[in-house]
Amino acid sequence: MPLPASLLFSSVLLAAANTATPTVVAADGILCDLTRTLVGNQANVICLIKPGTDPHSMALRPADRQTLAKAKIVLLNGYNLTPALNKIRTPGTVVKVGNIAVPNNSAKDPHIWHDPANVIAMANTVASSLKPLFDANGDAAIDQRRAKADRVLASLGSWIGQQVATVPENQRVVVTGHRTYDFLAKRYGVRELPVLDDYTTGGTLRPSSLSAISKSIKASGSKAIFPESLPPSKTMRRISRSSGVPIAKQVPFGDGQAPGKSLVQTATSNVCIFVNAQGGSCDQESASQLQKRWSAI
Ligand SMILES: [Zn+2]
Structure with a gap:
């Protein structure tokens, strides 16, 4: 028996919603570039803080609130790098990447990325946070990019030592x-x-x-x-x-x-x-x- 037209239509809509490119907010620190590098074109990554801006004193603009309202995931540096982000409203999952990736931080210093080993750990956390948005193929693509990023970041770590x-x-x-x-x-x-x-x-x-x-x-x-x-x-x-x-x-x-x-x-x-x-x-x-x-x- 053919499906009733209305049911067919709603399942088409549902499929469209599932395959739509998700919006991911990469809020502060170095997460903008890290997230874009890891996710490629699989998500629409919106970077909240413009490069060069002082995160400690920034205030959210109305446009930022609109962005947060459509995010599936909001990635924050964590450790209070950007106090303005402590009280955001979003339907998406909020992940304090630094707190998960670098738990050993007794001074709670938010500037964790100055050691590339910490950026490798952050890449791991970002990759696992993104995975629920995609199917197995999408996850595998993220893992491949993460492995490449890890190698560059490890080289960056040695390069800094040499300089x-x-x-x-x-x-x-x-x-x-x-x-x-x-x-x-x-x-x-x-x-x-x-x-x-x-x-x-x-x-x-x-x-x-x-x-x-x-x-x-x-x-x-x-x-x-x-x-x-x-x-x-x-x-x-x-x-x-x-x-x-x-x-x-x-x-x-x-x-x-x-x-x-x-x-x-x-x-x-x-x-x-x-x-x-x-x-x-x-x-x-x-x-x-x-x-x-x-x-x-
Ligand atoms: Zn600072």
Whole structure:
């Protein structure tokens, strides 16, 4: 017996809904590029935070709320990188990728991606979060891309070590305002000196803290100070004048993806800026090779 027309029609609609490209929100940190790389064209990936934006102080726009309302999955960096995302409304599954991928993080530092080993763990978590959206073929395609991404990220991990090794040992220090590169510092034997976190409360610079900061910067052996952005804040300029250590001419972007750069390019550019400023020499050619492999995934 043929199916009644109405039933046939509704099952066609249902099939269409199931095969429609799902919307995935990759909110912050380096998740935009990581998720797009892993999912290919299987999902419509919307990146909430524009590369180069400060996630710590961003506010949601009405358009972001509309995006969240149609998401099947919302991937967050986690560890409170973007406080504005703590109270989002979405029908989709919310995944705090960092908290799952890097559970061993006693300081709850959100800047976990500065160690590529953590990005490999994040890729794993993103891949498993995406799988319920697809059939076996879709899942296999994600796994293939994840395996390729893992290999590039492992190479990036060794590459960073090779670049840091070109910096004289007593200059392997990164002077910042706020703690950002702790994961990079720990893995590669670099000291991070987050002067505002270490010597001020809420960033207010008292004369006594200015003198303590200057002393510690001079003693650190650093040849440059890396503010969060350029032009540097008044506070960082005062610290530079008082310590006699110049502000770096280029600054790394530590809060996610840099504008116009992939996560691999952001990492290599950050490392090159640091290494070159501290008396080492960064291998740009091998950095471009890594990016070629990454964009070929
Ligand atoms: Zn930050």
